Amino acid sequence: MVNKRPGDIVQGDKTGDKPLSEVVKSYIAEKYDKPGAVYLGVVHRLDRPTSGIVIFSRTSKALPRLNKLFAEKEAKKTYWAVVKNKPPKEQDTLIHYLKRNQKQNKSYAHPKETPGSKKGILDYRIIQEFNNYHLLEIDLHTGRHHQIRAQLAAIGCPIKGDLKYGFDRSNPDGSIHLHSRKLRLTHPVQKEEMTFIAPPPSEDALWDLCDTK
Numbered sequence: 001m002v003n004k005r006p007g008d009i010v011q012g013d014k015t016g017d018k019p020l021s022e023v024v025k026s027y028i029a030e031k032y033d034k035p036g037a038v039y040l041g042v043v044h045r046l047d048r049p050t051s052g053i054v055i056f057s058r059t060s061k062a063l064p065r066l067n068k069l070f071a072e073k074e075a076k077k078t079y080w081a082v083v084k085n086k087p088p089k090e091q092d093t094l095i096h097y098l099k100r101n102q103k104q105n106k107s108y109a110h111p112k113e114t115p116g117s118k119k120g121i122l123d124y125r126i127i128q129e130f131n132n133y134h135l136l137e138i139d140l141h142t143g144r145h146h147q148i149r150a151q152l153a154a155i156g157c158p159i160k161g162d163l164k165y166g167f168d169r170s171n172p173d174g175s176i177h178l179h180s181r182k183l184r185l186t187h188p189v190q191k192e193e194m195t196f197i198a199p200p201p202s203e204d205a206l207w208d209l210c211d212t213k
Contacts, residue, residue: 001183003198004054006175010045024056038192044070047146049161052079052180053198065188070143076184079138079148082177083123084167085158086134091125094151096142106164107146109154120144122151130209133160137181146180160206177206 002024004010012019025038041057043066055075057063070076073179080137096109097117112118128135136157138148146165152158153165159178161171171177183196 001196002054002056004046004051004180006051007173008200009048010054010123011042019178020054021056026161028058035198041066043067045052045151046180047176047178049174049176050178050180051175051198051201053183053184053196054180055185055196059078062188066185069185069188072187073141073143074141076182077140077143077180078182079140080179080200080210081136081138081148081152082133082160082180084160085137085157086129087126087136087155087157093121093123094155096120096151096154098147098150100145107144107150109150109162118142118144120151122148124152128209128211131206133206135210141184149176175201179207 002020004020008020009015009017010020021042025040028034028040030036039058039060041060041063043055043057043063046052046054057066091196096111097113097185098107098109098120099114100107109120119142121133123139124136126134127137140147149159149162149165158166158174161167161176163170177201181198185194186192187194199212200210
């Protein structure tokens with residue numbers, strides 16, 4: 001498990017920036033004094049401006065098993081999001097039909113099914129309020145493109161810093177206040193139940209106010 005910083009990319013892309021996967025490979029090679037190429041399988045991704053838990057596979061045997069866990073929604077993901085506008089309810093289940101626009105790299109959340117859309121479901125609850133902002137804890141039931149960002153924007157609660165989905169200004173470092181906080185899954189080989197918890201980014205005025213106990 002790696003706690004990704006906002007701004008890191010999980011896999012290489014057209015920017016040419018060094019991806020997190022290569023950083024982790026270098027770390028493994030140095031820590032375990034491994035000669036030659038280091039194997040590392042990318043199991044899932046996080047959007048570049050978000051932070052939090054990313055799981056990698058260190059063996060080719062474990063990778064398809066981990067992929068299956070994520071594909072079959074057996075890996076349970078919990079996120080934290082900071083929003084300025086208070087949601088209409090203290091807690092709720094949001095159901096939208098999400099349609100991705102490839103050119104814009106953006107998803108639109110519709111209240112009813114539309115051609116090419118996919119159903120998106122999440123639960124949220126307000127867990128803290130501070131400085132006119134609200135910290136939401138979100139449990140994902142589906143894993144759609146930009147799902148949390150699009151669904152929160154659809155109820156009038158865009159995530160802090162997320163210009164793409166309607167927040168009024170960006171964060172200075174280009175991040176958004178969305179953090180992959182917790183991941184629960186069964187180890188693909190040892191079959192043990194595992195829970196990972198990642199602290200939010202440090203030295204951030206709002207994240208520092210979050211009660212992480």
